[in-house]
Amino acid sequence: MKHDFSELRLDRVTRRFAGAGGHAFAALSELTITIRRGEFVALLGPSGCGKSTALNCIAGLLPLSGGTIQLDELRIDTLPPEKRGFGMVFQNYALFPHMTVRRNIAFGLRMQGVPGSQIASRVKHALKLVQLTGQEHKLPGQLSGGQQQRVAIARAIVIEPPLVLMDEPLSNLDAKLRIETRAEIRRIHRELGRATIYVTHDQDEALSLADRIVVMKDGVVQQIATPHEVYAQPANLHVANFMGYRNVVELDIVREEGTRVELSGPDMRLVGTRKQMGPGTRAVVAMRPEEITLGEGPDGRNTIVARVDNVEYAGRDSLVDVITSSGTRLHVRATSSPALGDEVRVHVSPERVLVYPVA
Amino acid sequence: MRTPWLERVWTGLLWGLMTLFVVNIGLMIASVATNSFARRWLGTWLPEGYTTNWYTAAWREFQLGDVLWVTIEVVFAVVFLALLVGVPAAYTLARRNFVGKRLLMLLFLLPLMVPPITYGIPMATVLYKVQLAGTIWGVILANLIPAAPFVILVMTPFIEQIDPNLESAARVFGANTGRMFLHILVPLLAPGILAASLLVLVRTIALFELTFLTAGSDSQTLVVALYYAVFAAGVRAPQSVDAMAMVYMAVTLVWLLIALRFVNPTQLVSRVKEHPQGAM
Amino acid sequence: MLLLFIYPFIYGLALSFTPPKGDWLANYRTFFTSDHLWPTIWTTLKLALPATIVNVGVALPIAYKMRIKSSYQRWITTILVVPITLGTVLIAEGMLTYFGPKGWLAQFLQYFHFYDGSIRLTHNYWGVLISLVISGFPFAFLLILSYITGIDPVLARAASTLGADPFAQFRHIYLPLLAPGLAMCFCLAFVQAFSVFPSAVLLGAPAGPTRVISIAAYEAAFEQYDYSLASAIAMIMGFVQLLIVAAVLGLRGFFYRGPVSGGKG
Ligand SMILES: Nc1ncnc2c1ncn2[C@@H]1O[C@H](COP(=O)(O)OP(=O)(O)OP(=O)(O)O)[C@@H](O)[C@H]1O
Ligand SMILES: [Mg+2]
16 A cells, blocks of 8 residues: 555556446446646546546446556556555445444544554544544534535545545535535645545536546546636537537538638628537537627627527526527527517627537 | 455355255255155165155145145135235324334234244134134134234335325325225235235245144144144155145245245345334 | 234233132242253253354355345345245255155265264254254345345445455444344344244154253143143243343344444435
8 A cells, every 4th residue: 555656547447337238338438547646636527427437446446347557656456445545535425324423534544553542643633624623423424414524535535545536525515515615625635735536527616626627428538638628628519518518500611721710501600710620511619608799799700690589687697598590599698688589699709619520 | 354365265165055055955855855756765865666646645645635725715814814904004004103103013013023832822722712713713813913914014115115195196186095095005005015915925824833723623724734744754654744745845835936026035034124123 | 903912912921820720820830840841941042042143143144245236146045035935844844854864964974974873863952953044044144134235335335445355344334234133133033943843843852852942832732731831831931032132132232223324314
């Protein structure tokens, strides 16, 4: 068991399950990533995309069907979980119901044979870190959801693992507690200075916590990049969809020069930016509602004429649905609320019209 | 920490124990079966010849026709009455809250926790006093005592699964309790009722003590007849006793196999476990 | 329905205090002074306790092995169910044929010279003990299996990420969570073994070493027609049982009791 490391390397990690009708399907295929010490990596993707599978493979709870995992020079994918020594926070906490908070947290240390006096001081320190001092004699059943969550974190980090794995640890908390605990997880990560892999299906969580995000779909990695890059420059249409690019329109390519693409449809002409190469004379553009503005663009470029079909008040701004003459529906976030049935112009800057090949 | 080597020895030991158990039981059944077809079998590996005569002999000697008929009567009467009492009782216990519910629950459990002999003897005494002992009704009544609580235990989780809103909805549309029971609950509970009746059936066929204590000569069920046959083994040829044992086994196994198609084997040992914990 | 159970019970209790002759305690005095009555308690305990300990003790590790859902798990549980439904009488008859001095087992052992002396496994203490194991083990196994599968496997996985090897997972997670269930299982298995009757008669030596308490009760009732004494014996039997059950359940009070899942709620 190592307590420090500089790199965790996953190389084409694959896990197959027997699917319907007996044929195997890959719940996780060829995940390759190198995680450095101190990094916070989020695995992001819709339900069933293989995030938990990836985490369980790293923890050793599932054997791999292919690929290798290395911690620096040490190959660990053949070790059982108890020999890997990673801390794991489970989705539903998995606190031992028959042990007090203190004994739950001390469990990992006891298993390592750490002497009693040291256990006491390290547990105390961990309790302070998760701000649970004073609760150590309660049973898990007597704690609130947020407190249980923090016990689960304390239990995972007290053994000072080289890597902390968290599987949707906030999914059971209410919205307010979730935001509070999110900050706490980030703080604990900073204080320990070790690596964390965090599984979530919530893009906000991933964006706010992670140094790098791995976006997955159907077991396949779609993009590995910083939060800013994933948010602003999705590598493909799936990622764009998942990151909130709700306006997706298929158009003809008129001209293409480097990454700059001119496209046209029955009732719009747009200039966009190529994000992913692809064959064919048609392409798909993806635009965020927040990045489409009401009104004419500079010199009338990238402007679309449409009729207001629906307005939803959303507090700070409104969600406006507009329909073009050929029936294309666009979602726009607008600070003013136009009246239903009005004819409006909307525009979007060429950098924010992302062009992908037709799926 | 244990080495993989120790781990393997341990696993091997457990599998060995299990195999030993299963193989011996298998052989035990096989030897009864062989003996029941044996012409003569004295201290050799296999008998000298085979015959089916012992079955006809057993059928005649032990009046198996009558015994089987009594068994069927008793078992089906017990299943029917136990359901009639047990299902509404389980419904009441699962849905209503009232004072003394826990005590009632505990009382219902007692017949399952106390061995049959302990209450079988006072029970038989009472039956003798009211002159029901020795009749088929006495046997049915005695067997009902553990059967009805068992139905309650098996049914309770099934009833708890049903959304109470469904019952409210039926009431809103004007169904009274009886009709609601018939039209809404019985169809929904069908799987549970099926499971309960099969389990009661299998258990009643095999339940020896109560029938033994209360049965007369013309109200014997198959188990009791088998007991007397084994008890008086010197009188009759062992092959004919074994033939009867095979008949008995065939009867239980048929029902057991049917039951296993519909229920999880763990239900056979009753679900006593969860309730006493809740009741204390 | 309850009356059907309660009334005979109360009646039996009352009957046991109203012997045909002597004062109200006469039956109990008879029981505890008669040399062929009170030792039956020890005889029964000597059979029931070892049988229960073997059954629970062996069933526990096997059930622990079988906790993982697999295709053979269902098969094995099914195979193990069969002896339960065979019932004690059939097991006794089968054992007489198979374990008897001329049965296959004896022949096998002698053929391979594993044991050359005469083999007596029926009509004595061992015959009854074996039959109690055959009929009681599957019961204990199924009960423990259903307790074990009720424990959230995620807890063991959590323990393994904290450095617990399979044995430590059993000791620190499964065993404490199982303790109340084991106590319950022990009680039920014991109650079953304690009331041993048919196999003690058919397989044992009902006049001597396997003259268990239920035989004494039966004889009192149906051979001497002394229902009053029989009821007293039945009551004593119930009382001894309750004593053991209470002791075991009392021990259970020391253990954790509550939900066996690690989630919230
Ligand atoms: N033990 C298993 N046997 C067969 N298929 C499995 C098993 N575990 C997971 N799968 C399948 O693998 C796929 C990925 O599952 P996984 O649990 O990794 O999803 P996830 O991304 O964690 O989803 P969620 O966000 O809902 O937790 C799913 O299609 C699932 O059905
Ligand atoms: Mg998951």
